[in-house]
Each structure stands twice: as structure tokens, then as C-alpha cells.
Amino acid sequence: MAIYVIGDIHGCIKTLVSLVDHLDLKKDDELWFCGDLVNRGPSPTHCIRFIKSLKIKTVCVLGNHDLYLLRLTGEKSKNSSDLGIKALLEAPDKNELIDWLRHRPLAHVSGKYILVHAGIYPTWDTDTIKKLSHEIEQELQCDNWQKFISNLWGNYPNVWHSELKGEDRHRAIINIFTRMRYLKPSGDLDFSVKDGPTSQNSYLIPWFNFKGALKRKERILFGHWSSLGLVIRKKFVSLDTGCGRGELLTAIRLGDNRVFSTQVIDDMLPTSCV
DSSP states (O other): OOEEEEOOOTTOHHHHHHHHHHHOOOTTOEEEEOSOOSSSSSOHHHHHHHHHHOSSEEEEOOOHHHHHHHHHTTOSSOOOOOHHHHHHHTSTTHHHHHHHHHTSOSEEEETTEEEESSOOOTTOOHHHHHHHHHHHHHHHTSTTHHHHHHTOOSSOSOSOOTTOOHHHHHHHHHHHHHHOOEEOTTSOEEOSOOSOOOGGGTTSEEGGGOTTOOOOSSEEEEOOOTTTOOEEOSSEEEOOOBGGGTSEEEEEETTTTEEEEEEOOSOOOOSOOO
């Protein structure tokens, strides 16, 4: 049995199908996705349908673009400039696709691996990761989920405290799991810089290099940070290789670290983003 992990897809169905075909999956294999199944590319509807149709075990965590889509379902205007998302919101099976998406977790912990979209706060141990992910899952899976998600946009609070309550707590959890790249030395999240580490932003610390972070037995698998690209380390793997901007979609096979990549093929990429 092999586990393959795929980075951000961003609605590029032809690229996704090509990559999955290249993996030559067996019936006992598993396919994990780092989130951001939708937005930018033309076919988020087909991406979700395709993943749902696979005959092997799949695991998908939610990314910030997936949450953006869920938020739009509760807005009367549905005012996304992304044509792929508009098509999904008008699809005959829209409710089935949305229900499937909102039942995905923010984090998946299995054996010696943790799968998330963006990252993990340095002070969170494994039990805390499971608990906080479950908090959000419960809210997204309840009848009042659209009201819940409508109140979660914004950059504050931008530092984690276990005593946070209500919307502030939920917003902080979601921002850490789905939007985090850099931390300040104080532990505050910085959302202003999206580039990879350079001398110009050396005052900021990539979350996985934060001094004093808990020692973990698990390897963290994440996407989200396309300017960081493919990075394979003993303690983490970064897998967003720019599919959302017309570059590569990448998978890694856990165990031997074999990498599979496919150039974005014939998937038109509008410039809209969140």
C-alpha cells in the first residue's frame, strides 16, 4: 500500500487527471490532497466530482480557497469573478458537491504524518491539532454552517492564545490551518508577505522554522505556499508547485519520497484569486 500526496489543484481538472493516471494507483493505495481544490482554474466542479468518483481511499483537507467557495454559497450575490466557481454554484449537483466539501477536515493525522493546507502553529501538539480541527469540522457540518462561515473572514486575531473564544477563536484556527506562511518573532502571523524567504523579509520566520516549536514525531505535509515550491525535508514537505498560476501540479509518494509532476495542460487560468 502506498500513500500519494498531491498539492494545490485550483480547479485544473485535465492536469489532475493526467497526474493521477501517471501514478498508476493500486486498489489499496491512498490519495491525499493538500486543499485548494477550487478557484483560479476552470473546472472545480469536475475536480470535486473526479475525486469523489475515485475507487481508492482519498483524504482532502480544506484550503483557504475551498472555504472561500463555501462562504459564497451563503451570499445572495454569489459575486465571485472566478468563472469556474460560478459554474460550480450553478451546477445541478451543487448541493451534493458543497456538502461533500464542507465535510472535509482542516487537518488529517495518520500515523507519522499530519496533512494540512498551510501549516501548524508551533505550540500545538498533536492532540491540540486534532481538537482544533474537530472544532471547526463540527461547525461546518451543522445546519447553521453558512452563518458560521460568514463571520470568519479577517486577519485578526493574528496570534494564537488557548483562551480565545467564539468567532475570534474560530478565525484564528482557520487562518493558521489555511493561510499561515510567516510568523513574527512574537508569534504573530504575518499575512502581508507571500514570497519565499529572502533577505528582504528576513525579519519574518517561516512557521516551520520558528524557534521553540514543539518537537514532533510526525512529518507535516502542506501546500498553499506556491512561491516556496517543492521542499522535501525530514520534518515537512511543501507541495504547492504553482498549478494555480500555470506551472506544475506535484505529488509525492510517502515512504520513498518519489516525486511526480505534471505541467498544467490546457487548463485556462483566469487571474482572479482571494
